[in-house]
Amino acid sequence: MTKENYSTTFYKERLEALALELKKYTKRSRMWVAVRLISFLSIGVLAYFTYPYGGFSALGILATVVLFLIFVRKSAENKDQLNYVKALIRINENEIKGSEHDFSSFDDGEEYMNPQHPFSYDMDIFGKGSFFQLFNRTVTKKGEEALVKRLLNGVETPLKSAEAINELKDKKEWYQDYLAHGSSLDKEATEVSISDLSKEEYPAKSWMKALRILSPIIAFLAFAAYYFDFIGGIHFVVVAIIIFIPVRQSLKTTNRLHQSLSKIGFRVSAMQNQLMRMEQESFSSELMTEFHKELFESENNGKQGLTELSKLVKQAEFRNNILVAVFLNFFFAWDFRLLINMEKWSALYSAKVERWEEIVYEMEALISGANFRYNFEKHTTVPTLSNQKDGPIELIKLGHPIIPLQKLVTNDFQLSSIEQFAIVTGPNMAGKSTFLRSIGVNLMLARAGFHVMAEKFEFPNMKLYSSMRTSDDLKDETSYFHAELLRLRFIVDAIERGENVFIILDEILKGTNSKDKEEGSAKFLQKLNQLEARGIIATHDLSLTQLANVYKSVVNKYFDTEINGDEISFDYCIRDGVAKNMNASFLLRKMGLIDR
Incomplete structure (x- = not known):
């Protein structure tokens, strides 16, 4: 299987042409170094041998100096062109590295990481190996x-x-x-x-505008008078001092x-x-x-x-x-x-x-x-964003851009105009979180005016808010559970302000006990439903799927796993319905963490 994540034919062909350009300008660069050195030395040689000839010597030296400056300029132009060719070579070499999923040559945007942002921290937009490093x-x-x-x-x-x-x-x-x-x-x-x-x-x-014209006239007249012996050196110096006084000011x-x-x-x-x-x-x-x-x-x-x-x-x-x-x-x-x-x-x-x-x-x-x-032209398309909050959501062959194409599994996902929330269940490592991030990253791309990794992407033009990766803060004495509540409050505030948002949640209320988590999660989703919010939540709590029996606006989706003896496999495909297979105990036994 090829290592390339995308075709590098163009980049390799251009590198071949650029190698010839690099050789040409490198050779010229050495030539200009020699020419500059010779022309510079010739100034001193000319001054030494033509000194007795006075004015003619000065003219010769002046001409040589001018020639030297021209050569310096030509050398600088060649250097600029050489650097330009080197930059092009670097661009194409980096693209070839990128095709092998090595994006280390591109800035990762780590400085823009912000846990308080509505979605970027949860979606791994910035940082080493992030989406930004692939895209930037x-x-x-x-x-x-x-x-x-x-x-x-x-x-x-x-x-x-x-x-x-x-x-x-x-x-x-x-x-x-x-x-x-x-x-x-x-x-x-x-x-x-x-x-x-x-x-x-x-x-x-205003006086500068007058002196701009007057000062040169005085200077040339003074120089001519001195040159033809109409005035002496001391008078010329006095005139020069008078000219330079306003310059000094x-x-x-x-x-x-x-x-x-x-x-x-x-x-x-x-x-x-x-x-x-x-x-x-x-x-x-x-x-x-x-x-x-x-x-x-x-x-x-x-x-x-x-x-x-x-x-x-x-x-x-x-x-x-x-x-x-x-x-x-x-x-x-x-x-x-x-x-x-x-x-x-x-x-x-x-x-x-x-x-x-x-x-x-x-x-x-x-x-x-x-x-x-x-x-990624064969795998991307122009998204369609509607201005209707309750417009249909239809995603066909949706994928996450950061996953190499050889490993990428795409999925379809729909929410009709009457459906507000999808509850996604499934075992560990089955692909729930990756799928949620696929929706989030592509919605971000669509709203930013970029192409999305999907065959079809129809979505209301909604701001993205998420809660997937919450952490406690020892400095501010904030517990994990409190931090999670603050994040959910942050999302609800946006909805209550009238913002049109799409919400992505992953296993909320992890910081409390099972019974609290079950009741709290259900009531929170009910509140979101009452607020007519739209979104998707991934959870291991199968009791939440019962909400689909109460509200027509809630639908169930799931990812599955297959266990055969000591082997486990995933197809990472989303399905309609509720997950029936869980794998936590199997994985613990597989890792030798519990007895068989």
Whole structure:
């Protein structure tokens, strides 16, 4: 049996092509190192041998310096391309590892684990080996946060998102390129937000606008006068001091702007590359068309704003060298121009930057969905979510995404419009909890605008609440039973607030004795029935199944086991009715924990 959980043909073929690209850019990288070194050494050699020729020597040295800077830039461009190819290789290698159910290369979202969340802790959404680690393909911290927000809260128009994901799924190379450009920074470094820059103020005084024109004129005239011996060196120095006095007064603001622009420089470059990819690609889905208009077609759009901001970043970079900064401020009033240009940029674009970033990071969440759809296309579908609380629930061939396809057993499950609750019974290890989590994870995916692992998924658009994994809290002196009651109160509060919820419960009231548990569980389900709540509960308490004889809104389902001598087997298939076989004593004997 193959180890692959999904086809890796595309990834392997692309790796072969990328290996050639890597070889090409690695070879060029070595060449540029040699060229840069030779051009740098030639500056000193030229200065030594042409020194007696005065002005001609200076021109020759200047030309060599310019050539060296060009080579440095070309080398940097080659390095960027090399890193881009390496990022693509890493993306495809990680997908091949993922096909073997090794998702260790992807963030597991452990920091988002929250026992107080309505469902994520119970459903194992985050943590090592979690659903998030299987699904997540984001490459920036904010992209990851956008994905987490979608999964935990859902979206207003899930069908529109699913349509966009279907379109992106067929653009595999394109979205890998998008991710590769986004991964040009360390994930921690991408927490730097361009919108933070737009919220800061870097005021350009009115006198700066006058000196931006006047100061260079004075500087060039002074230099020409000195060069042609109309004024002496001391006079030239006096003029220079006068020019630099206002520059010095604005230095605190300019340095602060310089620092901010330096922080976002790489982020701006990465976003520009991502936007370039988006502009070059054609999209027809409604959501992607809307993104395209906002970024490229509207007035003062994202492409224009980032292009102008990139120029400001480069303008600030020239100040990194103190000698260059002195030269530029003397002849071109560089700092004044930087502040004035920043003020113009803020006036045009600051109100829109946050939305551009939101789209760019939202794309990573959509690409995660597209990648999931691509890998599991034969096993996923677009869900149907109705706005009717009592709408029918019909799940055909429902499976849990985290289970390898070779081991996956899918199930059908229905609740009619008059049926509110399903009680699921069955022996230990028969698949009850996994089935409950299959419903929960797929409902989460559906509400987040992603595809679900099912042949058909028809469900009311309901918020998910669950109680499956409750623990005590020694710090807060909370007993297990009290913690469980608080969780159930949390769920009932949501219903009484008018929220439209679907409830998943697994063996509630475990923290009390059998008689209390039996009576309490029955009365709690009766209360949920009176509140017209909908949901599913797994239990070993067969007495609860009697509620189906009292309420037409309650149905019984069960999982079974087969015991033949010393062997036990499970088919993990759900059935209508009540479980008759239990296996706790058999398993205890099998493990040697009780006498045969």
